[in-house]
Amino acid sequence: MAVNRGKIPATMPSEFTAKGLLWTSLLAASPLLKAEAPPANYLSEQPAQTQHAMVVSIHHLAADAGVEILRQGGNAVDAAVATGFALAVVHPAAGNIGGGGFMLIRLHNGKSTFIDYREKAPLAATANMYLDAKGNVIPDASTIGYKAIGVPGSVAGMAYAEKKYGRLDLKRVMQPALRLARDGFVLSTEEAAELHEQDLARFPESRRIFQRDGNYYQPGEFMRQPELARTLERIADNPDSFYHGDLARDVARAVRSGGGILTERDLATYEVKEREPVTGTYKGYTVISAPPPSSGGVALIEALNILEGYNLSRLGDRAPAEMHLIVEAYRRAYMDRADYLGDPDFASLPVDQLIDKKYATAWRTGIEVDQATPSSTLRRPAGFLPPPPKEEKTPDHVNTTHYSVVDAEGNAASVTTTLNNSFGSAATAEGLGFLLNDEMDDFAAKQGVPNLYGLIQGPANAIAPGKRPLSSMTPTIVLKDGKLSMVLGSPGGGRIITTVANIFLSVAEEGLNIQQAVDAPRFHHQYLPDVLDLEPGFSAATTAGLQALGYSLDTTEQSWSDGECIFVNPHTGFLEGGQDHRHTYGKAAGY
Numbered sequence: 001m002a003v004n005r006g007k008i009p010a011t012m013p014s015e016f017t018a019k020g021l022l023w024t025s026l027l028a029a030s031p032l033l034k035a036e037a038p039p040a041n042y043l044s045e046q047p048a049q050t051q052h053a054m055v056v057s058i059h060h061l062a063a064d065a066g067v068e069i070l071r072q073g074g075n076a077v078d079a080a081v082a083t084g085f086a087l088a089v090v091h092p093a094a095g096n097i098g099g100g101g102f103m104l105i106r107l108h109n110g111k112s113t114f115i116d117y118r119e120k121a122p123l124a125a126t127a128n129m130y131l132d133a134k135g136n137v138i139p140d141a142s143t144i145g146y147k148a149i150g151v152p153g154s155v156a157g158m159a160y161a162e163k164k165y166g167r168l169d170l171k172r173v174m175q176p177a178l179r180l181a182r183d184g185f186v187l188s189t190e191e192a193a194e195l196h197e198q199d200l201a202r203f204p205e206s207r208r209i210f211q212r213d214g215n216y217y218q219p220g221e222f223m224r225q226p227e228l229a230r231t232l233e234r235i236a237d238n239p240d241s242f243y244h245g246d247l248a249r250d251v252a253r254a255v256r257s258g259g260g261i262l263t264e265r266d267l268a269t270y271e272v273k274e275r276e277p278v279t280g281t282y283k284g285y286t287v288i289s290a291p292p293p294s295s296g297g298v299a300l301i302e303a304l305n306i307l308e309g310y311n312l313s314r315l316g317d318r319a320p321a322e323m324h325l326i327v328e329a330y331r332r333a334y335m336d337r338a339d340y341l342g343d344p345d346f347a348s349l350p351v352d353q354l355i356d357k358k359y360a361t362a363w364r365t366g367i368e369v370d371q372a373t374p375s376s377t378l379r380r381p382a383g384f385l386p387p388p389p390k391e392e393k394t395p396d397h398v399n400t401t402h403y404s405v406v407d408a409e410g411n412a413a414s415v416t417t418t419l420n421n422s423f424g425s426a427a428t429a430e431g432l433g434f435l436l437n438d439e440m441d442d443f444a445a446k447q448g449v450p451n452l453y454g455l456i457q458g459p460a461n462a463i464a465p466g467k468r469p470l471s472s473m474t475p476t477i478v479l480k481d482g483k484l485s486m487v488l489g490s491p492g493g494g495r496i497i498t499t500v501a502n503i504f505l506s507v508a509e510e511g512l513n514i515q516q517a518v519d520a521p522r523f524h525h526q527y528l529p530d531v532l533d534l535e536p537g538f539s540a541a542t543t544a545g546l547q548a549l550g551y552s553l554d555t556t557e558q559s560w561s562d563g564e565c566i567f568v569n570p571h572t573g574f575l576e577g578g579q580d581h582r583h584t585y586g587k588a589a590g591y
C-alpha cells in the first residue's frame with residue numbers, strides 16, 4: 001500500500017508527533033484520499049473469476065508479469081518471484097529489492113513452507129541506537145535515511161524460492177521486471193501523486209529518480225528506470241553478487257556514504273530462513289500462516305481460537321455485537337504480541353502455548369458480551385504462559401504490499417513484502433536505482449514507546465546485531481476440508497493482522513464473496529492505544545452501538561491496508577479474485 005504511512009495515535013509521545021502531524025497534513029492534502037476510501041457499495045461487488053490460475057496484486061503490471069510467467073509454464077512460485085521483481089519496478093513505494101518479505105507456499109501435494117527473507121539488524125546495531133543522550137527516541141532516526149536501514153533480504157529470498165521451488169529459472173522470471181525498468185511503464189493519476197512523497201525530496205538520488213528533480217511525473221507519462229534495469233540485470237546474472245561480490249560492495253558503499261552502518265560483512269552474513277508455518281483451525285477451516293519473526297500468524301490464530309467459541313454469523317455482519325467480540329479477541333491477541341513475540345532465533349518463544357485452544361477458552365471466559373474490557377484492566381489468564389521477558393537494563397537507558405498466486409495445478413503462494421514505510425527510508429542506493437528499507441523501526445527503539453504503527457513492543461523485540469525485527473505481515477493460506485480455499489494477505493503495519501482476520505471472518509462467517517470481503521469497511525483494535533479504529537462506511541447506529549458498549553472510536557482515517565486475495569470457489573472450482581478497490585491500479589489477472 002502506498003500512501004497511508006502509518007497512523008499516529010493520539011497518545012503518541014511528543015517525540016513522534018512531528019512526523020505524524022506532517023503526514024496527517026500531507027494525507028489531508030492528498031488527492032489520493034478519494035481513491036483510498038472503501039467502496040460504499042461493497043455488497044454489490046463481484047469478484048473477477050478465472051478457471052485455472054490467478055495473480056492478484058495492487059499493481060496490474062505486476063499481476064500481468066506473474067501471469068506471463070505462468071503461461072510460459074511457470075508454477076506459482078515462478079509467478080510469485082516474477083511479480084515480486086516487477087513490483088520492485090512499478091510499485092517503488094513498497095515493492096522492493098532493498099527490503100524484505102515473507103513467502104508462504106502451499107504445494108498441491110499438501111506440503112507447506114515459509115520462506116523468511118526479513119531484513120536483519122546490521123552487526124553494528126545496538127539496543128539504544130535510536131536514543132539520544134537523555135534516553136529519548138530521536139525523531140525520524142529509525143524511519144528516514146541511511147541509519148534506518150536493515151540488511152535487505154528480498155533478493156536472497158526470491159532467488160532461494162525460485163531455485164528450490166520454481167520450475168523455470170531466475171533469469172527468465174525476471175524478464176518482465178527488466179523490461180518494465182528498461183522500457184518504462186505508464187503512470188496512473190494515483191501513482192503519479194504518490195511520487196510526490198516529501199521524504200523522497202530529502203535525498204538527491206531519490207529526488208532525481210522518482211521526482212525528476214522537481215519536474216514531477218504527470219499521469220500518463222512513461223517512467224523508465226535505467227539504473228534499476230542495470231541492477232536487475234546484474235541480479236539476474238548472479239543473484240549472489242548482491243551479498244558477495246561487486247553488487248554487495250556497491251550497496252554497502254552507497255549506504256555508508258549516506259552515514260549508515262551497513263557493511264559488506266552484513267550482506268555476506270545475511271541468511272534466508274525456511275521455517276515451518278504456524279497452523280490453526282477454525283470451524284472446519286485450516287489456517288496456515290506466518291510464524292515468528294512475524295507476529296501475524298500467531299496473533300491471527302490466537303484471535304480466531306478465541307472467536308471459535310461464538311456463533312458470530314448469528315449476530316450479523318459488522319453489527320456492534322459481532323464487532324465487539326471480534327475486537328475483544330484482537331485486544332487479547334495484540335497484548336500477547338506485545339509481550340512475547342520477537343525473533344525466534346534470539347529467544348525461545350511460547351508459540352504453542354499462545355495458539356493453544358485451551359488458552360483461548362480461558363481468555364474467552366473474561367469477555368463480557370455487553371461491555372468492552374478496558375485494556376488497562378486486561379489480565380492474562382494464569383497458568384498457560386511463562387512470565388513475559390523482562391527489559392534488560394542497559395547503561396543509559398508505512399509501505400508494504402501483498403500479492404496472492406494460485407497456479408493451474410493448485411500450488412499457492414502468499415507473499416507480503418515491504419520497505420516498511422512508504423518508500424522505506426526514502427534513500428536510494430546511489431547509482432543502483434533502488435530504495436532502501438527502514439525496517440529498523442519495527443524493533444522497539446525503546447521499551448514501551450510506540451513505533452510508527454503505535455505498537456508497543458517488549459524486550460523480546462529489542463534491537464540486537466543480526467536480529468530480525470518483529471513483523472505483523474500475515475501472508476496466509478486457508479484450507480477447507482483439506483482443499484485450498486483462500487490465499488490472503490495485506491499491508492497495513494500493525495493493522496495487517498486485523499485486516500486479514502476481518503477478510504477471513506467476512507467470508508467464513510458472513511458468506512461474503514472475496515471481493516466484498518476485501519472491500520468491506522475495516523475495524524481495528526491493537527490493545528494499546530485503547531481505541532477502536534473504524535473506516536468510513538459504518539452506520540450511525542453501529543457507531544452508537546459500539547459507544548454504548550464502552551468503546552472509544554476513532555473514525556478520522558479514510559482507510560488503511562490493501563487486501564489482495566484469492567478464493568477458490570468450491571462449487572465451480574474457479575478462482576475468484578479480491579482486488580482491493582481502495583486503490584485504482586491493481587488487478588486480479590489470470591486465465
Ligand code: DON
Nearest residue numbers: 398399400471472491492493
Ligand atoms: O513488517 C511489518 O509489520 C511492517 N514493516 C509492515 C509495514 C506496512 O505494512 C506498511 N504498509 N502500510
